[in-house]
Amino acid sequence: MSTKVSVAQRVEILAQSSNESIPTEYVRPVEERQDLGDALEEVKKQAADGVPQIPVVDIKGFDSDNHETKMACVESVKKAAEEWGVMHIANHGVPEDLLEKVREVGKKFFDLPMEQKEQYANDQASGKIQGYGSKLANNASGRLEWEDYFFHLMYPFDKIDLSTWPKDPKDYIEVTKQFAEQLRRVASKMLSILSIGLELEAGKLEQELGGQEDLLMQVKINYYPKCPQPDLALGVEAHTDISSLTFILHNGVPGLQVFKDNRWITAPCIPDTLIIHIGDTLEIMSNGRYKSILHRGLVNKEKVRISWAVFCEPPKDKVVLRPLEEIVTDETPAKFTPRTFAEHIEQKLFKKNQAAAAAAAAETNGHKPNSTN
Ligand SMILES: O=C(O)CCC(=O)C(=O)O
Numbered sequence: 001m002s003t004k005v006s007v008a009q010r011v012e013i014l015a016q017s018s019n020e021s022i023p024t025e026y027v028r029p030v031e032e033r034q035d036l037g038d039a040l041e042e043v044k045k046q047a048a049d050g051v052p053q054i055p056v057v058d059i060k061g062f063d064s065d066n067h068e069t070k071m072a073c074v075e076s077v078k079k080a081a082e083e084w085g086v087m088h089i090a091n092h093g094v095p096e097d098l099l100e101k102v103r104e105v106g107k108k109f110f111d112l113p114m115e116q117k118e119q120y121a122n123d124q125a126s127g128k129i130q131g132y133g134s135k136l137a138n139n140a141s142g143r144l145e146w147e148d149y150f151f152h153l154m155y156p157f158d159k160i161d162l163s164t165w166p167k168d169p170k171d172y173i174e175v176t177k178q179f180a181e182q183l184r185r186v187a188s189k190m191l192s193i194l195s196i197g198l199e200l201e202a203g204k205l206e207q208e209l210g211g212q213e214d215l216l217m218q219v220k221i222n223y224y225p226k227c228p229q230p231d232l233a234l235g236v237e238a239h240t241d242i243s244s245l246t247f248i249l250h251n252g253v254p255g256l257q258v259f260k261d262n263r264w265i266t267a268p269c270i271p272d273t274l275i276i277h278i279g280d281t282l283e284i285m286s287n288g289r290y291k292s293i294l295h296r297g298l299v300n301k302e303k304v305r306i307s308w309a310v311f312c313e314p315p316k317d318k319v320v321l322r323p324l325e326e327i328v329t330d331e332t333p334a335k336f337t338p339r340t341f342a343e344h345i346e347q348k349l350f351k352k353n354q355a356a357a358a359a360a361a362a363e364t365n366g367h368k369p370n371s372t373n
Contacts, residue, residue, distance in 0.1 A: 010114065010134055011148050015225030025144045027232045029359070035257065035264035038230040039298035039305070042266040043254040054258060054267050054275075055080040060091035062193055077190070078197030081278050085291030086258050088273040089190075094182040096272060101175045103251050106306055108169040109150065110223045120166065122151070130164040146233040146299045147224045154310070155180040155217040180217060183247055187217070187312045190245055190276060198286055200326055208285060208324065209244050214315045222307045224255060227299040235297035235305070242345055243279035243311035250275075253305040259294040266298065280344065281314060284336045287323035316342040 014023070028036065035042065057080050061073035080087035109117070122131035130152045135145040152164050154176055166172045191209070192202040209215045224235040235255060248256060256267040256275065267275060283292035299305065314321070322338035339347065 011144075011146055012110070012223065012225050013114065015146075015227065020228050022146070022227065022229045022233055025142060026146055027229075028143060028234055028237075032234065032238070033231070035266075036231055036234070036298070039253070039255040039266065039300040040302060041300075042257070042298060043268055046266050047268065051263075051265055052260070054086055054088060054265065055084060056088040056090055056270060056273060058090045059189065059193065062189060074193050074196045077193045081194060081197065081282075081290040083291075084258070084260060085278040085283075085293030086267075086275065086295070088267075088270050088275055089186075090270075090273050092186050092274050094179075094186065094274070098175070098178055098182060099249060101171070102179045102249065102308065103306070105166075105169050105172045105175045106150075106221050106308065107251070109166045109172060109221070110148075110306065112168060116168065120150070120164070130161070143237070145236055145297075146227050147222050147235045147297065149223060150219075150221045152219060153216060154219045155184050156213065156215075159216070176219070180219075183310055184217060186247070186274070187215070187245060194282065194286075194290065198289065198324070198327060200324070204324070204326075205244070205282070205285065208319065209281070209312070209314045210319055214318060215244075216313045216315065218311045218313065220309045220311070222297065222305075222309060224297065224299050224305040224307075226301055226304060228301065230299045230301055233299055235299045238294055238296040240283075240292040240294050241277055241279035241311060242281065242341070242348060243277075243313045244281040244285075245312045246277040246279055247308075247310040247312075248275035248277070249308040249310075251304075251306040253300070253303045255298045255300070255305045255307065257296050257298055259296075264296075279311070280348075281321055281341065284321045284344075285324050287327045287332060288335045289327070314341045316340065316345075 055076070057073075057076045059073060059077065061069045064070050077087070117132050120132040122128050122133040124133070124136060132148070132150050134148045150166065153160050157177070162173060165176065188206055191206040195202050195204045195206075206215065222236065227233050238259065250256070250269065252269050254266060254269050257264040258267065277293050277295065278290045280292045282290045297307070317340050320338050320340055321336075321344055323334040323336055328334045
């Protein structure tokens with residue numbers, strides 16, 4: 001039986017009702033409410049509190065002929081990847097007018113009438129994961145996320161399926177292809193910097209991840225409608241990414257929060273930068289030196305937020321993820337067991353389902369679980 005999400009379950013539709021409270025499936029359990037609030041308020045509060053901020057790194061220096069300048073760039077990226085697992089990157093070289101077009105075509109898609117968007121609906125139960133979707137209550141905890149999204153593979157071009165991409169607006173495909181090419185270039189550069197940061201050859205990480213031919217880039221355009229109770233809801237629940245790197249572009253509305261030193265830190269919107277997360281794949285390959293950052297998406301009462309999460313992933317079965325042998329020593333033995341990317345996804349899903357089942361059981365028995373991750 002298909003579990004295709006019906007129109008009534010789209011968060012955009014829910015948000016259009018004049019209800020002042022959100023349905024219970026969207027109310028996060030108490031243990032998830034630390035630092036949870038309206039993203040617009042949280043980001044202001046934090047600036048006033050002097051909370052440590054996600055580092056901003058300038059990657060222009062990596063192109064310099066001057067060795068010291070180049071290595072200073074490597075050091076700053078390495079430090080951010082080791083201490084935070086997330087950074088804003090400045091001077092990434094993606095033209096701002098292209099980024100503006102990406103924002104425009106994404107917004108135009110979500111502005112289409114619902115019947116038109118539904119033509120692209122995904123069907124997770126039958127394995128059709130590309131397309132327009134909303135989270136299904138398919139886990140034991142039954143909690144939902146305050147967002148709709150559009151997900152598709154965007155690079156390499158010989159593996160994409162254009163029939164799954166929006167045909168409206170007309171320039172969606174052209175703009176998204178340009179965006180993909182630009183981000184692929186930045187991904188290579190970041191992987192070179194991160195390789196050198198581990199004292200490896202510049203091309204090592206990219207080659208381990210499948211190289212130009214097989215490293216995949218998937219885009220998830222997150223559409224977070226305004227929410228009447230942002231102190232109770234999450235746009236995206238807390239998770240680490242399975243990817244190697246994830247890029248985040250947004251429409252200038254804050255919402256991303258990262259977990260560091262036992263608190264949630266809200267990312268401010270810094271003009272002309274892109275956000276990059278380190279994902280599980282690089283954490284494993286670097287034997288834990290680079291951190292896969294736990295993060296989530298907040299919502300707010302006043303503004304629609306749209307973000308573009310672009311996941312750079314190795315092929316599912318061709319590559320075995322393991323701490324690179326150059327890094328494993330007697331003093332720093334391997335912290336992770338070898339696994340394919342597909343096995344990593346399976347193991348993670350299994351753990352998540354177990355945790356959700358335990359949380360649901362504890363709730364039924366009147367206990368409060370400590371963790372939701
Ligand atoms: O919207 C964001 O900033 C984060 C999105 C995210 O983490 C995701 O889609 O997996």
